[in-house]
Amino acid sequence: MIPAVLPTYNRAPLEFIKGEGSWLIEADGRRFLDLGAGIAVNALGHAHPALVAALTEQAGALWHVSNLYRIPQQEALARKLVDLTFADTVFFTNSGTESCELAVKMARKHFAETDPARSVIFTFEGAFHGRSSAGIAAAGSPKMTEGFGPLLPGFAHFPWGDIDAMEAAIDETTAAILVEPIQGEGGIRPLPEADLKRLRALCDSHGILLILDEVQCGMGRTGRLFAHEWAGITPDIMMVAKGIGGGFPLGAVLATESAAAQMTAGTHGSTYGGNPLACAVGCAVIDHVADPAFLDAVNRKAGLLRQKLEGLIAAHPDVFDGVRGSGLMLGLTCRLPNTDVLAAGYDAELITVPAAGNVLRLLPPLTISEDEIAEAVTRLDRAATNLRATAA
Numbered sequence: 001m002i003p004a005v006l007p008t009y010n011r012a013p014l015e016f017i018k019g020e021g022s023w024l025i026e027a028d029g030r031r032f033l034d035l036g037a038g039i040a041v042n043a044l045g046h047a048h049p050a051l052v053a054a055l056t057e058q059a060g061a062l063w064h065v066s067n068l069y070r071i072p073q074q075e076a077l078a079r080k081l082v083d084l085t086f087a088d089t090v091f092f093t094n095s096g097t098e099s100c101e102l103a104v105k106m107a108r109k110h111f112a113e114t115d116p117a118r119s120v121i122f123t124f125e126g127a128f129h130g131r132s133s134a135g136i137a138a139a140g141s142p143k144m145t146e147g148f149g150p151l152l153p154g155f156a157h158f159p160w161g162d163i164d165a166m167e168a169a170i171d172e173t174t175a176a177i178l179v180e181p182i183q184g185e186g187g188i189r190p191l192p193e194a195d196l197k198r199l200r201a202l203c204d205s206h207g208i209l210l211i212l213d214e215v216q217c218g219m220g221r222t223g224r225l226f227a228h229e230w231a232g233i234t235p236d237i238m239m240v241a242k243g244i245g246g247g248f249p250l251g252a253v254l255a256t257e258s259a260a261a262q263m264t265a266g267t268h269g270s271t272y273g274g275n276p277l278a279c280a281v282g283c284a285v286i287d288h289v290a291d292p293a294f295l296d297a298v299n300r301k302a303g304l305l306r307q308k309l310e311g312l313i314a315a316h317p318d319v320f321d322g323v324r325g326s327g328l329m330l331g332l333t334c335r336l337p338n339t340d341v342l343a344a345g346y347d348a349e350l351i352t353v354p355a356a357g358n359v360l361r362l363l364p365p366l367t368i369s370e371d372e373i374a375e376a377v378t379r380l381d382r383a384a385t386n387l388r389a390t391a392a
């Protein structure tokens with residue numbers, strides 16, 4: 001019999017009843033160190049007092065009001081994002097998938113009147129942009145698309161990092177290039193800064209749009225507010241979600257005035273997008289994450305974690321192969337099946353997240369302490385030692 005909850009997830013037998021900072025707690029009191037953060041969502045950890053205060057204060061005043069009316073919390077958050085980034089304008093969504101939907105619509109609408117043949121969006125193999133019809137068509141992998149056809153047309157897929165192939169394929173039908181600066185689900189694969197610069201230059205020289213998906217790598221995760229800042233480039237359109245709500249469902253599409261100019265009244269909308277609760281929390285999140293001292297701390301802690309992971313890999317060369325990624329978005333490439341390492345981590349009361357390419361993702365809350373980083377690596381060491389004992 002089909003379960004009451006549609007069984008589309010492979011769930012671990014873990015059930016948390018409370019979160020505190022970097023910790024998730026089960027009913028029996030077992031405390032798990034959380035290096036998953038809800039897959040890069042709980043940027044400020046669990047139950048951060050500033051976020052609890054922002055949410056409860058707003059909850060006592062006004063939960064929801066339609067976008068038929070002005071929403072001051074939404075205007076405040078948009079203003080902060082515009083002041084802090086390349087963007088001139090922001091649309092709020094409830095998730096990364098919805099941000100993808102709008103990014104695709106916006107790119108096509110941008111050319112609809114002046115150059116209507118331009119509708120095709122280029123993406124890299126291994127991409128993940130969400131599970132909607134546009135999201136799976138953008139990713140294009142059989143794993144995501146099989147059985148869900150007919151797929152939304154107008155996407156072209158290229159081997160990961162093959163910018164030569166993209167360049168050769170640009171023609172009068174190309175509208176945009178859509179990439180994650182660091183692929184998350186695809187296995188923590190960072191695009192080198194030089195590649196991001198080259199993509200920007202390609203888009204400029206062909207008059208097409210660069211769309212960056214920073215749903216997973218944005219909001220301070222790499223030690224800059226957004227990952228593309230490391231490359232010194234800016235996109236035309238950017239998808240954001242996950243960390244921006246710190247655990248409250250919130251997403252956004254940021255865009256330049258030029259890219260967004262055709263998105264006039266009536267072209268897009270959302271009942272909940274930019275809701276007062278979500279935006280009150282979003283304002284509190286960004287006030288913390290955009291603070292240069294906070295980002296400095298992320299970079300410091302990222303250096304410490306990486307250094308300790310190098311030691312872990314050296315101690316367990318038969319379990320781990322290497323580490324890649326940026327900031328507090330790191331991936332351990334595994335020699336044993338990543339699902340076995342994940343399960344051994346659960347036994348050591350440590351949460352990590354699997355990804356493609358036999359990778360174990362480490363995406364801790366950005367507020368993780370140095371002591372907690374040391375404890376996390378101790379637990380990873382314990383997990384690896386136990387695995388080797390079992391394998392022997």
Ligand SMILES: Cc1ncc(COP(=O)(O)O)c(C=O)c1O
Pocket residue numbers: 039094095096097098100128129130131180184185213214215216217241242
């Ligand atoms: C890069 C990226 N884009 C889009 C999404 C989809 O976001 P959501 O699950 O919030 O719809 C994800 C989710 O993992 C993601 O990592």
